[in-house]
Amino acid sequence: MSTYGIDAIVRIVSHLAFVYLVFWSLQSIRLEQFFKKDSYGQIRMLLVFISIGLGYMVSTFFLEFLTIFRNLLFSLPFMS
Numbered sequence: 001m002s003t004y005g006i007d008a009i010v011r012i013v014s015h016l017a018f019v020y021l022v023f024w025s026l027q028s029i030r031l032e033q034f035f036k037k038d039s040y041g042q043i044r045m046l047l048v049f050i051s052i053g054l055g056y057m058v059s060t061f062f063l064e065f066l067t068i069f070r071n072l073l074f075s076l077p078f079m080s
Contacts (some may be wrong), residue, residue: 014063019055026051 030044 011059011063015056015059018062019051020057022055022058023051024049026054 026047031047031052035043
């Protein structure tokens with residue numbers, strides 16, 4: 001397996017994991033207070049979209065942090 005394949009798998013798993021974590025954590029917020037009565041389907045859909053957006057941003061931050069850390073380690077004089 002090539003480095004690009006491993007990187008792609010890590011990115012996919014990271015994105016899905018953070019989307020799930022954001023969705024799980026957003027379920028503790030009582031959003032039904034801000035919406036019309038009996039609009040649970042729309043609230044659920046909004047939670048999914050917010051989870052995808054926030055999860056993607058958190059995952060991108062995490063992956064970028066790992067990339068910067070890896071580049072920093074490889075640029076140190078004693079590591080090369």
